[in-house]
Amino acid sequence: MNFEEMLQRTPYSFSKEEKEAVLTERLSELTEKHRVSCPPYGNILRSAGYERGRIGSYKELPFLPVRLFKELELKSVPDDQIVKTMTSSGTTGQAVSKIYLDRVTSANQQKVMVKIVSDFTGSSRMPMIILDCPSVVKNRLMFSARGAGILGFSIFGAKRIYALDDDMKLNVEGLKAFLDKYRGQRIFLFGFTFMIWQHFYKELVRLKQEGITFDLSDGVLIHGGGWKKLISEAVSPEEFKRCLTDVCGLSHVHDYYGMVEQTGCIYMECECGHLHASIFSDVIMRRPLDFSECEVGEKGIIQVVSTLPESYPGHSLLTEDEGIVLGEDDCPCGRKGKYFKVIGRLKNAEIRGCSDTYAEKFR
Amino acid sequence: MTNKEKYVNAFTETFDITEEETKGLQYSGISAWDSVGHMSLVAALEDAFDIMMDTDDIIDFSSFEKGMEILSEKYDVEF
Ligand SMILES: [Zn+2]
Numbered sequence: 001m002n003f004e005e006m007l008q009r010t011p012y013s014f015s016k017e018e019k020e021a022v023l024t025e026r027l028s029e030l031t032e033k034h035r036v037s038c039p040p041y042g043n044i045l046r047s048a049g050y051e052r053g054r055i056g057s058y059k060e061l062p063f064l065p066v067r068l069f070k071e072l073e074l075k076s077v078p079d080d081q082i083v084k085t086m087t088s089s090g091t092t093g094q095a096v097s098k099i100y101l102d103r104v105t106s107a108n109q110q111k112v113m114v115k116i117v118s119d120f121t122g123s124s125r126m127p128m129i130i131l132d133c134p135s136v137v138k139n140r141l142m143f144s145a146r147g148a149g150i151l152g153f154s155i156f157g158a159k160r161i162y163a164l165d166d167d168m169k170l171n172v173e174g175l176k177a178f179l180d181k182y183r184g185q186r187i188f189l190f191g192f193t194f195m196i197w198q199h200f201y202k203e204l205v206r207l208k209q210e211g212i213t214f215d216l217s218d219g220v221l222i223h224g225g226g227w228k229k230l231i232s233e234a235v236s237p238e239e240f241k242r243c244l245t246d247v248c249g250l251s252h253v254h255d256y257y258g259m260v261e262q263t264g265c266i267y268m269e270c271e272c273g274h275l276h277a278s279i280f281s282d283v284i285m286r287r288p289l290d291f292s293e294c295e296v297g298e299k300g301i302i303q304v305v306s307t308l309p310e311s312y313p314g315h316s317l318l319t320e321d322e323g324i325v326l327g328e329d330d331c332p333c334g335r336k337g338k339y340f341k342v343i344g345r346l347k348n349a350e351i352r353g354c355s356d357t358y359a360e361k362f363r
Numbered sequence: 364m365t366n367k368e369k370y371v372n373a374f375t376e377t378f379d380i381t382e383e384e385t386k387g388l389q390y391s392g393i394s395a396w397d398s399v400g401h402m403s404l405v406a407a408l409e410d411a412f413d414i415m416m417d418t419d420d421i422i423d424f425s426s427f428e429k430g431m432e433i434l435s436e437k438y439d440v441e442f
Pocket residue numbers: 270271272274276331332333334335339
């Protein structure tokens with residue numbers, strides 16, 4: 001099955017066997033393409049002892065530690081074909097990943113993202129409230145993870161409003177007018193978990209005490225970006241949802257897991273609270289000691305594979321997150337594929353230990 | 364204003380280009396028509412023709428000419 005044919009399929013329709021075959025074919029092809037077109041990647045494969053003919057399953061393909069994109073400029077297309085460069089978020093002074101996109105990869109990211117999200121929201125576009133500030137998308141040549149997320153999801157917005165101004169203040173009047181105008185319609189909300197908590201939820205709580213309330217019971221919220229920053233606030237995913245329902249009636253809330261290095265292939269949280277892998281990507285949990293695959297229910301380091309990256313060798317990556325596969329093809333929501341949860345970030349020392357172990361493989 | 368004029372206007376105003384420059388124009392062919400510009404263009408066209416485009420059509424909208432084809436075939440805009 002080629003990629004165009006995959007795009008014709010619904011995103012959670014492959015059983016384990018079918019998915020294994022499709023991913024093995026496509027990911028082996030991408031490995032070969034990048035081996036030839038990206039010399040530093042070719043060198044890495046050589047030191048990893050990669051042999052083309054010996055791959056029986058996509059699970060045997062080499063994976064790159066995700067931080068390699070901070071250290072090396074990895075691209076598989078000439079510079080004049082790069083239409084967009086995306087960067088990971090990072091605190092000032094920290095190295096950021098740079099991901100180079102050509103026209104095909106960029107278009108496929110958007111197509112796949114739309115297919116995945118539509119499975120949860122329906123394909124019709126809705127009035128959209130972006131729970132962030134407009135300046136995030138100002139630098140159009142260099143997209144941050146936040147900007148890229150907002151832009152990617154903006155396609156679902158028929159009319160759009162930014163809920164925050166550039167000083168991160170909630171635009172109360174604008175929001176009221178927007179909700180009045182589209183009353184009775186389903187409203188789509190999108191933002192990053194921490195920003196929502198800090199600048200939206202907390203402000204709604206404060207306003208409520210002043211007697212100003214918002215009714216978002218017709219809304220559907222998709223949020224991502226992880227829980228790391230919320231740990232200090234002791235907010236669990238359950239608490240997050242409950243609080244939002246309490247303050248504004250918002251009850252359709254989906255978290256997602258994803259990273260700028262594999263934009264498009266996001267892992268959406270279903271109605272049962274499980275993150276799902278679509279037919280376009282997969283997760284494999286790895287044991288830190290020897291990188292063998294974990295059993296269902298066993299905690300490991302998350303490897304992500306994506307069928308999208310054609311302009312950079314990011315189709316098979318070892319993340320710095322830990323997770324657990326909860327099952328495959330049998331989630332009560334009816335979607336096929338693996339479902340899993342993310343435990344959180346590895347600690348820095350663990351990442352270092354892990355990269356050392358990983359580096360061993362290349363000697 | 365004719366539909367063709369409205370259509371051209373959406374491009375010239377969103378991307379700050381001349382009518383001459385719209386011919387043969389492709390997505391990401393000029394820096395203004397990037398992913399941000401694309402969503403602005405869609406908004407301008409939706410306002411001009413009072414339509415709501417499907418996500419698939421927004422993605423397929425890859426050039427000035429392709430856009431006309433999509434609008435006339437799927438949204439009954441006659442040029
Ligand atoms: Zn599910």
